[in-house]
Amino acid sequence: MNALLLAAEGEPQPPLLPHLDELVIGLIAFVIVFGFLAKKLLPNINKVLVERREAIEGGIEKAESAQIEAKSVLEQYKAQLAEARHEAARLRQEATEQGTAIIQEMKAEGQRQREEIIAAGHSQIEADRKAAAASLRQDVGKLATDLAGKLVGESLEDAARQSRTIDRFLDELEEKAEAVR
Amino acid sequence: MSADQTLAFDPDCHIFTGCGFPAPGLHTFIYEPIATWGSFELTKPMLLAVLSSIVVVGFFWAAFRKPQLVPGKMQMVGEAGYDFVRRGIVYEIIGKKDGEKYVPFMVSMFFLVWMMNLWSIIPLAQFPVTSLIAFPAALALIVYVLWVSLTFKKHGFVGGWKNIVGWDKSLGPILPLVVVLEFFSNLIIRPFTHAVRLFANMFAGHLLIVMFSLASWYLLNGIGVVYAATSFVMVLVMTAFELFIQAVQAYVFVLLACSYVQGALSEHH
Numbered sequence: 074m075n076a077l078l079l080a081a082e083g084e085p086q087p088p089l090l091p092h093l094d095e096l097v098i099g100l101i102a103f104v105i106v107f108g109f110l111a112k113k114l115l116p117n118i119n120k121v122l123v124e125r126r127e128a129i130e131g132g133i134e135k136a137e138s139a140q141i142e143a144k145s146v147l148e149q150y151k152a153q154l155a156e157a158r159h160e161a162a163r164l165r166q167e168a169t170e171q172g173t174a175i176i177q178e179m180k181a182e183g184q185r186q187r188e189e190i191i192a193a194g195h196s197q198i199e200a201d202r203k204a205a206a207a208s209l210r211q212d213v214g215k216l217a218t219d220l221a222g223k224l225v226g227e228s229l230e231d232a233a234r235q236s237r238t239i240d241r242f243l244d245e246l247e248e249k250a251e252a253v254r
Numbered sequence: 255m256s257a258d259q260t261l262a263f264d265p266d267c268h269i270f271t272g273c274g275f276p277a278p279g280l281h282t283f284i285y286e287p288i289a290t291w292g293s294f295e296l297t298k299p300m301l302l303a304v305l306s307s308i309v310v311v312g313f314f315w316a317a318f319r320k321p322q323l324v325p326g327k328m329q330m331v332g333e334a335g336y337d338f339v340r341r342g343i344v345y346e347i348i349g350k351k352d353g354e355k356y357v358p359f360m361v362s363m364f365f366l367v368w369m370m371n372l373w374s375i376i377p378l379a380q381f382p383v384t385s386l387i388a389f390p391a392a393l394a395l396i397v398y399v400l401w402v403s404l405t406f407k408k409h410g411f412v413g414g415w416k417n418i419v420g421w422d423k424s425l426g427p428i429l430p431l432v433v434v435l436e437f438f439s440n441l442i443i444r445p446f447t448h449a450v451r452l453f454a455n456m457f458a459g460h461l462l463i464v465m466f467s468l469a470s471w472y473l474l475n476g477i478g479v480v481y482a483a484t485s486f487v488m489v490l491v492m493t494a495f496e497l498f499i500q501a502v503q504a505y506v507f508v509l510l511a512c513s514y515v516q517g518a519l520s521e522h523h
Binding site: 094099101 | 365
């Protein structure tokens with residue numbers, strides 16, 4: 074122990090004077106660390122750090138683009154919905170108009186038909202009346218001829234008898250008319 | 255080879271026995287070689303220095319060898335450390351655009367220095383490698399070479415010198431004085447202070463821990479037990495404090511390295 078102490082004291086080694094061997098070891102120690110870290114390990118981690126940042130930023134970007142897309146789809150959907158509503162309203166309007174037009178047409182047609190029918194009835198009646206009048210005239214003529222024949226044929230003794238014949242004739246006429254009716 | 259032996263520590267030496275306090279000193283930092291190859295002698299600090307490299311590389315190997323998009327525990331810790339140096343130091347001092355290139359350098363520097371410091375409070379090791387001036391000097395030398403070469407690469411030969419000596423015509427008559435001062439300050443004193451700042455902090459911290467540890471043992475006699483207990487509490491306090499200082503010094507060392515690089519890259523001194 075004392076020898077060591079003496080050896081230490083004997084060596085004139087001021088504390089600020091570097092020992093060359095130690096200096097070299099110090100340099101080597103740094104070179105080892107720097108070599109490994111600079112050539113392999115730090116590039117390794119830098120790559121991953123960049124990748125990580127990209128992954129995070131990519132994720133954010135993706136989310137943003139998805140949001141934008143969703144928004145545009147929503148807009149589109151809304152626009153389509155509005156268009157559809159508009160279209161429906163338009164169709165309804167059209168249908169209403171068409172319906173009204175059809176009703177109008179039908180009414181007009183009905184009116185026309187009714188008038189036609191009425192007109193046909195009138196002309197029928199007129200024709201019937203004319204036919205009736207014609208046949209009546211014929212009948213009346215014939216009756217008058219009959220009556221005249223009877224009047225001429227019978228002995229015209231008295232006015233009473235004549236009036237009776239006329240009455241009778243008129244009654245027959247009435248009966249006939251009744252029968253026709 | 256444990257630290258006790260190199261301290262020439264006598265376990266029977268206690269207070270009130272006529273034995274003087276075996277105060278720690280420069281001899282505390284001298285180690286007997288573990289192995290010898292020719293003229294090369296491997297000592298414990300050298301072994302710890304190499305182990306520091308292995309630990310740092312091993313840690314980042316485990317963390318970043320197969321990095322995942324969704325990080326595991328090791329990768330998460332590694333990323334936190336990496337990000338601390340990258341954003342917290344390099345981007346802050348040099349800027350993102352210019353600084354990116356120096357991130358691996360600064361990350362290596364920070365974790366190597368920190369690990370070298372950390373040995374101070376790791377059982378069995380218990381020696382901060384950076385408390386030997388050669389190790390901070392080696393690292394400061396690397397930064398120095400980087401800084402000087404960057405200066406000349408960026409500004410050319412004349413511009414480089416102007417950058418180093420702080421050439422500014424508007425200074426007028428005091429320009430020569432400034433040039434001389436800046437020359438010494440930047441080119442000669444700066445690397446020295448860069449190394450010594452780290453060295454001295456770790457040297458002093460280690461000395462304090464060793465002193466309180468030795469005192470705890472030395473005072474362990476009779477009424478001295480009370481003092482020994484106090485001293486031991488100080489050991490714990492200093493150990494915790496050192497844990498903080500180790501990280502701070504590694505941070506400061508790399509911060510300064512970044513500011514030197516930034517100075518070399520900037521247009522004005």
